Amino acid sequence: MTDIQVLKGHIIYTKEKDAFEVHENSYIVIKEGTVRGIHDTLPEVYRYVPVMDYGNALIIPSFIDLHIHAPQYMQMGVGLNLGLIDWLNQYTFKNEAKFEDVAYAKKVYPRFVDALYQNGTLRSCIFATIHKESTRELVKALENKRLSAYVGKVNMNQNAPDELLETTEESIRETMGFIEAIGDSEYVKPIITPRFAPSCTSDLMHQLGQLSHDRSIPIQTHLAETKREIDWVMSLFPDSKNYSHVYKDHQLYGDQKSLMAHTIYLSEDELEMAKNDNIFLVHCPNSNLNLTSGIMPVTTCIDKGLQVGMGSDVGAGHKIGMHHTITSAIQCSKMRHVLNPEERILKESEAFYLATKMNGRFFGKVGSFEEGYLFDALIVKDPDDLIEELTPLERLQRFLYCGGPDSIIGRYLEGCSI
Ligand SMILES: [Zn+2]
Known part of the structure; x- marks a missing residue:
């Protein structure tokens, strides 16, 4: 399963325009650069795949x-x-x-x-x-x-x-x-x-x-x-x-x-x-x-x-x-x-x-974490630890209004870390 990746964190994206999808402490599974699913517990079939655990960071579409x-x-x-x-x-x-x-x-x-x-x-x-x-x-x-x-x-x-x-x-x-x-x-x-x-x-x-x-x-x-x-x-x-x-x-x-x-x-x-x-x-x-x-x-x-x-x-x-x-x-x-x-x-x-x-x-199929979308993502973690008092969605709001490059600790394009 070398072509499979699993990332863990607070996963947020918008499937529809009217609401954020928020998956706290969840796993996103990627195969050959494409999203396969989001899970709150990792399915047994992926047991041997090493998990890239981003802890309290947010995982959002780039x-x-x-x-x-x-x-x-x-x-x-x-x-x-x-x-x-x-x-x-x-x-x-x-x-x-x-x-x-x-x-x-x-x-x-x-x-x-x-x-x-x-x-x-x-x-x-x-x-x-x-x-x-x-x-x-x-x-x-x-x-x-x-x-x-x-x-x-x-x-x-x-x-x-x-x-x-x-x-x-x-x-x-x-x-x-x-x-x-x-x-x-x-x-x-x-x-x-x-x-x-x-x-x-x-x-x-x-x-x-x-x-x-x-x-x-x-x-x-x-x-x-x-x-x-x-x-x-x-x-x-x-x-x-x-x-x-x-x-x-x-x-x-x-x-x-x-x-x-x-x-x-x-x-x-x-x-x-x-x-x-x-x-x-x-x-x-x-x-x-x-x-x-x-x-x-x-x-x-x-x-x-x-x-x-x-x-x-x-x-x-x-x-x-x-x-x-x-x-x-x-x-x-x-x-x-x-x-x-x-x-x-x-x-x-x-x-x-x-x-x-x-x-x-x-x-193409880009900009969401629904199954079949290319995994283009940012890993967002505010440099200020105290922000972890906020919910993941509040932290996303804070990033959008007050954040910048300092808050982006990882970038993925089609599943590749760049
Ligand atoms: Zn112009």
């Missing part, structure tokens, strides 16, 4: 981030007095232009990846920059740390400084080159990444949509983050019915798995479209607050049956750890509730579910 910008790791917390478009022009584009220098990428990306690892984000969907070679350095850094990710070489051929603009032909050629270059990566897959509609001409978006379709590659981009951006998009693409349709009209919406970040200001028609086309809406609460974009109506979207995930959106989000995103999403929903009591507050279990099981859907 975090997944569905929207993060690796180069912006260098500008977290900087320039957040500005709104989206000014923040892009005054800070972000200048910062991203530096990644033309591969040596710079080699310095920055391993630190970014280490920050993901330290904070327990073991899978993520990442925007890089337009630069293929630097983006390959990001892939190497993820592989070295054995973190799972979708990585996108960003596409931009209009409305940015010259040093961040590609021709349409370059943009497609370099994207195909990147896809080929990482084809055999064990941990990283490509994702088509038009930055957002204003950065791409219709011709470029058509070709990216075709590429996504032909190669069955998923898509990530931004949608309806600010009102100023929406007005701009509709002036650039007057033939499309709404912002969502700009992507749909270019096969960049729902044809393959699609991640749409922010989606704060979707019309009723667009919400219906997102539901019908099985789009992942990605809520990025810290970024919503920092850039004064507004706050996504997250519980309204969930209650309409939409697929809602979560992202840190570093660097418009100022914290890389998904536990910060979870608590910020709850806080944001409370503020929306105060302003509009008809909108309900996001429950803690729901926010945790979004960052684990719901985000995990993008990667």
Whole structure:
């Protein structure tokens, strides 16, 4: 039974969004990286398997981030007095232009990846920059740390400084080159990444949509983050019915798995479209607050049956750890509730579910400890012994609101300790 592992501790996860499953002092059995069951006493059949006993520590699913910008790791917390478009022009584009220098990428990306690892984000969907070679350095850094990710070489051929603009032909050629270059990566897959509609001409978006379709590659981009951006998009693409349709009209919406970040200001028609086309809406609460974009109506979207995930959106989000995103999403929903009591507050279990099981859907059977799920997990133990006075669920709450890398004492990806 060498391919079987048994871990013991306080096991907590969310099978459904409305409640935590809590198994105190229990055993989780893993076979070939996949969860086989949770038991309060270890079945006789596993008698000879050595138990990895984590004592009073919590065993929880590891975090997944569905929207993060690796180069912006260098500008977290900087320039957040500005709104989206000014923040892009005054800070972000200048910062991203530096990644033309591969040596710079080699310095920055391993630190970014280490920050993901330290904070327990073991899978993520990442925007890089337009630069293929630097983006390959990001892939190497993820592989070295054995973190799972979708990585996108960003596409931009209009409305940015010259040093961040590609021709349409370059943009497609370099994207195909990147896809080929990482084809055999064990941990990283490509994702088509038009930055957002204003950065791409219709011709470029058509070709990216075709590429996504032909190669069955998923898509990530931004949608309806600010009102100023929406007005701009509709002036650039007057033939499309709404912002969502700009992507749909270019096969960049729902044809393959699609991640749409922010989606704060979707019309009723667009919400219906997102539901019908099985789009992942990605809520990025810290970024919503920092850039004064507004706050996504997250519980309204969930209650309409939409697929809602979560992202840190570093660097418009100022914290890389998904536990910060979870608590910020709850806080944001409370503020929306105060302003509009008809909108309900996001429950803690729901926010945790979004960052684990719901985000995990993008990667397959990931983010839960139900039988058949890949065993991706964090071992959480607060450095302060006195916290053991609290129940396991209270300790999870404390970790989500007040914890950080110091509290994470173990990480597992598909059953392997990493
Ligand atoms: Zn973003």
